[in-house]
Structures are given as C-alpha cells and as structure tokens.
Amino acid sequence: MNRSVFIRRISGKSLILHHKNLFMKLKWWKILCMVFLFLTVTAGFLIHVPMVGNLHQSIRNFFFHVPMWFGQMGLLSLSLVYSIAYLRTQNLRYDIYASELAKTGIIFGLLGLATGSIWAKYTWGEFWSNDPKQIAAAIAVLIYLAYLVLRGSMTDMDKRARVTAVYNIFAYFIYIPLIMILPRMVQSLHPGGMEGAKGGGNPALGGGSLDATMEMIFWPAVFGWLLLGIWISSLKIRLSLLANKNVIHE
Amino acid sequence: MASTIFVLYLAMGQPESAVYNGLFWMIQLFVCINAVAKSFMQESKGRMLYFYTITSPVHFIIAKLIYSSVIMLLMVLVSLILFWILLGNPIMNPFQFIGIACLGGLSLSLVFTLMSAIAAKAHQNAAIMAILGFPLIIPQLLLLIRLSKSAFGEVFRDGAIMQITMLLIGLDVLVVVLSIVLFPFLWKD
Numbered sequence: 001m002n003r004s005v006f007i008r009r010i011s012g013k014s015l016i017l018h019h020k021n022l023f024m025k026l027k028w029w030k031i032l033c034m035v036f037l038f039l040t041v042t043a044g045f046l047i048h049v050p051m052v053g054n055l056h057q058s059i060r061n062f063f064f065h066v067p068m069w070f071g072q073m074g075l076l077s078l079s080l081v082y083s084i085a086y087l088r089t090q091n092l093r094y095d096i097y098a099s100e101l102a103k104t105g106i107i108f109g110l111l112g113l114a115t116g117s118i119w120a121k122y123t124w125g126e127f128w129s130n131d132p133k134q135i136a137a138a139i140a141v142l143i144y145l146a147y148l149v150l151r152g153s154m155t156d157m158d159k160r161a162r163v164t165a166v167y168n169i170f171a172y173f174i175y176i177p178l179i180m181i182l183p184r185m186v187q188s189l190h191p192g193g194m195e196g197a198k199g200g201g202n203p204a205l206g207g208g209s210l211d212a213t214m215e216m217i218f219w220p221a222v223f224g225w226l227l228l229g230i231w232i233s234s235l236k237i238r239l240s241l242l243a244n245k246n247v248i249h250e
Numbered sequence: 251m252a253s254t255i256f257v258l259y260l261a262m263g264q265p266e267s268a269v270y271n272g273l274f275w276m277i278q279l280f281v282c283i284n285a286v287a288k289s290f291m292q293e294s295k296g297r298m299l300y301f302y303t304i305t306s307p308v309h310f311i312i313a314k315l316i317y318s319s320v321i322m323l324l325m326v327l328v329s330l331i332l333f334w335i336l337l338g339n340p341i342m343n344p345f346q347f348i349g350i351a352c353l354g355g356l357s358l359s360l361v362f363t364l365m366s367a368i369a370a371k372a373h374q375n376a377a378i379m380a381i382l383g384f385p386l387i388i389p390q391l392l393l394l395i396r397l398s399k400s401a402f403g404e405v406f407r408d409g410a411i412m413q414i415t416m417l418l419i420g421l422d423v424l425v426v427v428l429s430i431v432l433f434p435f436l437w438k439d
Contacts, residue, residue: 087435135392136389139388142385142388143385143386145385146381146382146385149378149381149382150368150372150378150381150382153372153378154371154372159371162435162436163368163371163372163436165435166368166432166435166436167368167382169428169432170364170386170428170429170432171386173424173428174386174389174421174424174425177389177417177420177421177424178389
C-alpha cells in the first residue's frame, strides 16, 4: 500500500517531509513529535521571555540548545541499553539499533555544540571560550566518533558487534562523569559552575528558577527533539535492517 | 622515552612550571600508549589460545591490569628522574608531585589496557588504540594536570585537592570494574 504523506511546517522554520513510495508508519508518538516541534518553533519565538542578565532575546535558544543535549543523552542512553542487550542475547538486531542510535546521538551532539557556540557568540563574546562544559561536550563527540571508527575497522559482523558493544558501554560510563561532574566542579561560564567564574557566572536556568511561560515551551521542546531523534534513528534502523536482511533472522 | 626527553631538553632548555607540567603529562601519555600497546599487541594467536584454555578471563584481565600498572609506574619514576636531571626542577613539593605522577600513570595504564584489549580484536592496529584511548583519557588528563599544578605551588581552595584526588581514584576504580565486567565478552574469540 503506497501512501504519500505531506507535512509542512510554517512560520520560522519550514521543514517538508515528503514520503513518496515510502510508507510512513503513522504512530502516535510521531504526531506528538510534530506537534511539539511545531509548538517550539512558533510559540518559542513568540512568547514573552523574562529578561535575565545579558541574555535578552537569545534566551530563546534555551528551547533548542538544552533539548539538543537532553536528546543526545537520551539517544546515547538508549544506545547503551541496546549494546548491553546485544551482549546478553547476541541478537544482531540490537547491534544495529545501538549503532544507529549512537550515530544520531553524535549528530545531536554536534547540533548542541553548534547551537551552544552561536549562543556563546552573543552572550559570552566568542564562539569557543574553552568552557569546561564545551570541552566536555566536544570530547563526548570525539568518543563516539572513535566508536564509529572502531566499527569501520572491523568486517566480521559478530566480532564487530561484540567489540563495539564493549567500547560503547565503557565509553558511556566515562562520558557520564565527564559531562555531569566535571563542569560542576570547576569554574565555568555555564550555569551551575562555581562562583567566581570568569564572566561573572550566569544566573542558573535550571529547574525551579525557570519562568513559567518558558517552562510551557521548554518541556514540549525537550520531548519534541528527543522524539525527533528517535524517529530519525528508527528510520535509519529500518534501512539498516533491510540492508542486512539476510543476516538478521530473528 | 629517554631520547624523547633528551630532545625536549635540547629544544626547550629548562622550562618554567606550566610548560614543564604540560610536557610531563604529554610524555606520560606517549609512553603509556607505547608500553601498554606492546603488552597486548605482542601476544600471538597461539599464545592467546593457550591462555584461553588455562585461565579465566577475569584473572587474565586483572593480571594484565596489574602488569600494565607496574610497568607504567616504573616508567613514571624513570621519566621523573630524567625530567629532574635534564629539565630542571621547578617543583615546589616533590613528594606531592611524585604521588600525583604515580596516580596519573596508574590511571593512564588502566584505561589503555582495556583499549588495547579492544584494539587487539580489531586487527592489531596500534593507531586504533590511540584513537580509541585518546578521547577517553582526556578528562583524566585534565584533572591530573590541574592537580599537579598544586605541586608547583599554585594555591587551591580548601578541600579541592582532596576532591580532585578522590575523583581520580573514583574514575580509576570505575575503569577497573568496567574492565573486569567487559573483558569476558572480548575473550570469547
């Protein structure tokens, strides 16, 4: 059954998804994803935002930059889960899941760095200021790029799956302390760093101190971007599974 | 390693503390990659099969970890002496620095042991090991460099040294535990 689905988003960002001869499985969460992202890119630019420090309107980046990182963390966590699942069950399908999720995770990481740099240009003065969180994020991207290099260097499917699963698990557990603990321990331009940070520190934008209007957009944005990441990964997984059809039996 | 340090001496004379610090840790990184790479790469397939039949993977990896740590500690001490002789001694607090250097050598060797185990499965490529290990070791290196600045006389806020040291030790324990848990999966070949 061929169905062609046309989805267009207006105002601000326009994203056209045109599926011809490719059957989009219409799941509830995909619709939810589209709704959330539509909300983000429209209302995100239109609502009233509080004036915090020197951020002015650039605070709207909060709906893009932070969810990118939440999304990346989510995707990489899922990748970890599938790596562990592979090691336990030797099911090659899980290996494909793990690698595609990691790839999307890398893309989200790069996007997070990009949105962060743009934000930094307007608030901190330069694109790259050697802030600990920036460096930690860049290292994270490097770690998972090494994961891809490792995958590329091996041809035997089972061995590749096993060895890269081991690396994925190891890398994740190094990554978490890196990105969570280190920036809090040292002086940082990011919110949450110690006081006395160069640049005078930034007002914290987490949790309780978040303005109510922003929060209304923020949480949908987080879920919207995360769902988008999962959606992209699922498409790639389906492609990959098709390509490797003869090896995946289960 | 000795020749590298000598070349450094010829190039830089006797550098002051910040440069000294950086150079020292770079040398350690380089030394570690070489030393640990040898420990896994050199094993031929036949010997690995022999080990596979006589011992359990957990014992094997613990043995490798201990072996790499000891080798690395030796290297650290030797390079400390060489640095002291050739590049001068801007260190304020030698015992602290020696302790930090040993801790650093230990951390580096632990991570690289597991990486070389992984790389050994990937067609014995030394470059792969460096690519894999380098991003993973950066956080620990940064912590070590920051910590060793204290041995050069920089003032830290109270408790920071303990905090960083604990964090490093914690990371080491994490790496060891992960290695022990994950190595059996690599072993099944």
